[in-house]
Amino acid sequence: MARKTYILLLVLFMLSGVLTAQTNSSFIAPPYLQIGYRPSATTLELLWHSADSSAGWEVEYRAGEAGSWKKAARPEATRVAVANIHVHFVYRVLLSELPSGNSFNYRVLKNRKIVFTAKGKAPKAVEQPYRFVAFGDIGAGTPSARKLAGQALAANPDLAVVPGDIVYERGLISEYRTKFWPVYNADSISNEGAPLMRSIPFVAAIGNHDGDTRDLDGYPDALAYYSFWDQPLNGLAGKEGGPVVPLLKANPENRHAFETAAGKAYPVMGNFSFNYGNTHWTFVDSDTYVDWTDSTLLKWVADDLRSATDATWKIVVFHHPGFSSARDHFEQQQMRLLSPVLEAGNVDVVLNGHVHNYQRSFPMTFRPDKKGTLLVGGKDNKTIRGRVVPGKWKLDKDFDGSAQTRPKGVIYLVTGAGGQELYNEDQQDDPDSWQKFTYKFISTIHSFTVADVVGNKIIFRQLSEDGKELDTFTITK
Numbered sequence: 001m002a003r004k005t006y007i008l009l010l011v012l013f014m015l016s017g018v019l020t021a022q023t024n025s026s027f028i029a030p031p032y033l034q035i036g037y038r039p040s041a042t043t044l045e046l047l048w049h050s051a052d053s054s055a056g057w058e059v060e061y062r063a064g065e066a067g068s069w070k071k072a073a074r075p076e077a078t079r080v081a082v083a084n085i086h087v088h089f090v091y092r093v094l095l096s097e098l099p100s101g102n103s104f105n106y107r108v109l110k111n112r113k114i115v116f117t118a119k120g121k122a123p124k125a126v127e128q129p130y131r132f133v134a135f136g137d138i139g140a141g142t143p144s145a146r147k148l149a150g151q152a153l154a155a156n157p158d159l160a161v162v163p164g165d166i167v168y169e170r171g172l173i174s175e176y177r178t179k180f181w182p183v184y185n186a187d188s189i190s191n192e193g194a195p196l197m198r199s200i201p202f203v204a205a206i207g208n209h210d211g212d213t214r215d216l217d218g219y220p221d222a223l224a225y226y227s228f229w230d231q232p233l234n235g236l237a238g239k240e241g242g243p244v245v246p247l248l249k250a251n252p253e254n255r256h257a258f259e260t261a262a263g264k265a266y267p268v269m270g271n272f273s274f275n276y277g278n279t280h281w282t283f284v285d286s287d288t289y290v291d292w293t294d295s296t297l298l299k300w301v302a303d304d305l306r307s308a309t310d311a312t313w314k315i316v317v318f319h320h321p322g323f324s325s326a327r328d329h330f331e332q333q334q335m336r337l338l339s340p341v342l343e344a345g346n347v348d349v350v351l352n353g354h355v356h357n358y359q360r361s362f363p364m365t366f367r368p369d370k371k372g373t374l375l376v377g378g379k380d381n382k383t384i385r386g387r388v389v390p391g392k393w394k395l396d397k398d399f400d401g402s403a404q405t406r407p408k409g410v411i412y413l414v415t416g417a418g419g420q421e422l423y424n425e426d427q428q429d430d431p432d433s434w435q436k437f438t439y440k441f442i443s444t445i446h447s448f449t450v451a452d453v454v455g456n457k458i459i460f461r462q463l464s465e466d467g468k469e470l471d472t473f474t475i476t477k
Helices: 003-016 143-154 173-184 252-265 295-307 334-344
Strands: 029-034 044-050 057-063 076-080 088-095 103-110 113-121 130-134 159-162 185-190 193-195 202-204 272-276 279-283 313-317 349-352 358-361 364-368 373-377 383-388 391-395 411-415 438-442 447-454 457-464 469-476
Touching: 029 113, 029 173, 029 185, 029 202, 044 103, 057 088, 076 252, 143 173, 143 185, 143 193, 143 447, 173 185, 173 193, 202 279, 279 295, 295 334, 334 364, 334 383, 358 469, 411 447, 438 469
Parallel strands: 130 159, 159 202, 279 313, 313 349, 349 411
Antiparallel strands: 029 044, 044 088, 057 103, 076 088, 103 113, 130 447, 185 193, 272 279, 358 411, 358 438, 364 391, 373 383, 447 457, 457 469
16 A cells, blocks of 8 residues: 555544544543444444443444434443452443444443544445455564554454454453553554554454463463453353363362453354354364364354355454465464365355464365374473374466456465564575465565455455555455
8 A cells, every 4th residue: 555545544534533532541441342242234342441330331322423422221341350450340332223334423421421432333234345454463562563553444444353363472461451452442543553443343263372371370361352352152162171162270269250251252252153244254263272173163163154145255264274384383284174164165265363474375175184193292292282184185276366266165365464473484485385275475574464345256455564565366256
């Protein structure tokens, strides 16, 4: 994106009121939008964090600039009282009857005094085109992460998708406060971040840095993912110690504090799906503690994809890529086991992170060779490190994304260059080091994905932290 275009968009955002929120002591984390537990084209949830439980909180919103203000239902509060963190509350309120595909204004009042104002975007309906951005491994608080936040704002998306590793290093409440909220929900656009989350909903898959820390006695503010994100609760929950959910290490006090803060989101929110526009989105937990040889889990994904009969597009999001040419994490191929299910479910694109670069595969199909080989390690030689899954792939090399835009197979995108230290920079100019399924490999610059979904066409672009186009392709039906 040219610098002049970026500056123009910035001015438009400022004039439109996106940057009008006030900074004050009312908030630990200022208001941000979520798709909610039961998403629809006319609803969003608004959340914020505050230490104040006695204030008379209210939310009002209206369509456009001239409509009458409508009062939302009374906000609900969830108490967060984990060890090592001052007691605070996560407030949430449902915004209903929103004008699909259009902007709306909202304001938060405390004791009848306006303490926050912003403009949001309502979700898109089935017949409406929309734009999403996607970037994984974003919560490092680095200068590149901050620049990408500004570029994502300038792209003017309707939805932001995070394929895992939301915050480093352990998914802690304390890490959200220093590395996440200031970057993606800043009060103004600057070198420190951008006001993204108050204007568009973010939706996120759980990554290893979000979910691996299960020792709540050592890290009682871990697993903040379950407390801070309101996403659908239609996934396969599983039981602790089973193939989907690992055991928590926690004394009764720490367990109770965590479960109170997480509420009904734990553990079911690790896997979920929803519709946005004409697209069915499926998010799954790809961490090494999940057993993707489990038939129940595979059946849940298959049934979910099969149920999306009205969707034009199907996009699946998870953290660990099954198909990556990077030397880092190359052995973590456990998600290849899901490929036959994705192909049978007519999935179009898979978005991944974990590997800190950008990679695009040829459209492909894959048949695993049995269940592969489980890798274990660690000091106790019991820690699961991944799974090597050999097999046979078939590549659609006729697809070029310009003249030939109907892919035969699934396209896998690794968009993990969202701000953390880059991986395997030397491989970018060494195609001999790439696997045969890799079409594009960019590892020397941080980047993010921009996609325009217009009916039977999606145009993908990969933009650098400076707005330069690194890759583009189109798929059609």
